Amino acid sequence: MKNFGKGLIVTALVLSLATVALAAGGPGSGMMRGQGMGPCGGNCCGGKGMMGQNQAAPENISLEQATTTLNEYVANNLKGYQVEKIEAIERPRATMYAATVTDAGGNTFSLHLNPWGMVRGPFLQNN
Structure with a gap:
């Protein structure tokens, strides 16, 4: 009976940790898994990555x-x-x-x- 109680506690702990890990997301989460951070795979800001590295060079405006x-x-x-x-x-x-x-x-x-x-x-x- 003691082993059954310990097994039940361990199972509940593993399930709760798995739920937290899946809910938190992380690298490659979202619909484009494995392509970057966040739900849009790192292509949210007009280019590759979060800082938009593919933006055109700025002009010198007078x-x-x-x-x-x-x-x-x-x-x-x-x-x-x-x-x-x-x-x-x-x-x-x-x-x-x-x-x-x-x-x-x-x-x-x-x-x-x-x-x-x-x-x-x-x-x-x-x-």
């Missing part, structure tokens, strides 16, 4: 191009707002830009123009 792009974005998508200031941010591979955008009521936020020419945001500013 301040004039950034000004035009950001002003067009604000005019088309954010009625009543205007670009107050554009600041260049030097990155190791290219330049990106941060624009301060305000409206008549004094509401302020930032938009970012990345080196690939995509406008990101709005981002609230810390005052």
Whole structure:
């Protein structure tokens, strides 16, 4: 009878550990098993791996191009707002830009123009 009790405890322990291990996932989990980390096999972010290594090289966008792009974005998508200031941010591979955008009521936020020419945001500013 003692052996039966010990066997039952060991079986329950093994089953519970197996359940936790299967529920947690891990390398190669998901529908594309064995191709990388996570449910999409490492191809979630626009290329191989999680960091998108297959992205095209960034362009060097000039301040004039950034000004035009950001002003067009604000005019088309954010009625009543205007670009107050554009600041260049030097990155190791290219330049990106941060624009301060305000409206008549004094509401302020930032938009970012990345080196690939995509406008990101709005981002609230810390005052």
